[in-house]
Amino acid sequence: MTPRWFLLNSCLILFTYTLVAHKPGRSSNMQAHLQEHKMLLNRLFKKIDTNNDNFLDKAELLRVANHMDTLQLQDNVEHEFDSLDHNMDDLISIDECIHNHFDRKLTEEDAERILNGKYTKSETEFWIQRTIGKFRQADQDKDGYLSHNELKYYLHPEAYIEMKELLINETLQDHDKNANGLIEIEEFNSRGPESSLFDESVRPPNSADGIDMFNGPLDKDGDGTLDREEIWKWISMLESKYHLQEVEHMLSQVDDNRDGKISFEEVKKHDYKIMDSPITGHGRLYKDEL
Numbered sequence: 001m002t003p004r005w006f007l008l009n010s011c012l013i014l015f016t017y018t019l020v021a022h023k024p025g026r027s028s029n030m031q032a033h034l035q036e037h038k039m040l041l042n043r044l045f046k047k048i049d050t051n052n053d054n055f056l057d058k059a060e061l062l063r064v065a066n067h068m069d070t071l072q073l074q075d076n077v078e079h080e081f082d083s084l085d086h087n088m089d090d091l092i093s094i095d096e097c098i099h100n101h102f103d104r105k106l107t108e109e110d111a112e113r114i115l116n117g118k119y120t121k122s123e124t125e126f127w128i129q130r131t132i133g134k135f136r137q138a139d140q141d142k143d144g145y146l147s148h149n150e151l152k153y154y155l156h157p158e159a160y161i162e163m164k165e166l167l168i169n170e171t172l173q174d175h176d177k178n179a180n181g182l183i184e185i186e187e188f189n190s191r192g193p194e195s196s197l198f199d200e201s202v203r204p205p206n207s208a209d210g211i212d213m214f215n216g217p218l219d220k221d222g223d224g225t226l227d228r229e230e231i232w233k234w235i236s237m238l239e240s241k242y243h244l245q246e247v248e249h250m251l252s253q254v255d256d257n258r259d260g261k262i263s264f265e266e267v268k269k270h271d272y273k274i275m276d277s278p279i280t281g282h283g284r285l286y287k288d289e290l
């Protein structure tokens with residue numbers, strides 16, 4: 001970055017702050033600043049509008065929300081690493097994870113027993129089993145520890161293809177009662193076993209909504225079952241439910257003409273709602289990312 005460009009950028013950030021904090025008054029540079037602001041908004045708009053139809057639709061907003069979330073997560077990994085690495089050897093051990101999440105120490109025998117499914121039917125041991133499974137899968141180089149790079153798989157498995165098989169296996173474990181490797185609609189709608197006994201969020205939506213989701217976007221080939229690829233889609237959809245809520249919220253705030261998408265006019269009118277949203281990384285996308 002050249003010094004001049006840096007200066008311009010700094011001015012812009014300062015100006016942006018001023019705009020948020022106070023109503024802008026007249027100033028000789030105001031025109032130039034507004035011009036710059038509009039240009040940056042336009043750039044942000046173009047980054048999100050991947051199909052170039054001059055509207056931001058739900059799919060585009062979801063895609064960007066996912067992307068910004070992943071960036072945010074990468075920033076958080078370092079922070080999490082420090083809080084997990086109790087003995088400060090710059091590696092995360094399974095003991096450190098178990099200690100951190102369950103405030104408990106596991107013997108080797110305990111770990112083996114739990115991992116082989118012989119856990120006592122307690123909520124804690126069930127989640128310890130899931131934790132060990134996740135840890136081992138995240139430990140890609142199989143040295144028994146999570147490095148800085150491997151921790152991201154452990155913290156946010158849904159975001160990484162490296163964890164896909166494991167998550168599909170877990171979902172099958174939860175729902176595939178007749179053990180045919182597929183999830184039928186009855187299994188989809190039933191209260192899953194262990195995990196959903198403990199965690200409401202794991203329970204599939206036992207409602208018309210759920211059936212619509214199954215028959216609509218999930219069971220694409222319409223054969224009445226979910227295969228492994230379709231299960232992966234389901235997992236990703238559950239993950240993005242939160243983003244969907246953010247997108248709905250943004251639309252409710254800025255989609256003035258209620259056509260279900262956001263025009264550049266609407267972006268200009270509600271610029272700070274767009275820039276401050278988690279969907280655009282709280283200003284990050286406006287400044288430089290993507």
Ligand SMILES: *[C@@H]1O[C@H](CO)[C@@H](O)[C@H](O)[C@H]1NC(C)=O
Pocket residue numbers: 137165166169
């Ligand atoms: C998933 O399950 C299959 C079949 O049980 C097994 O062979 C495979 O190792 C499992 N994969 C992971 C990542 O757990």
Ligand SMILES: [Ca+2]
Pocket residue numbers: 084085086087088089090091092093096
């Ligand atoms: Ca450590």
Ligand SMILES: [Ca+2]
Pocket residue numbers: 139140141142143144145146147150
């Ligand atoms: Ca490792």
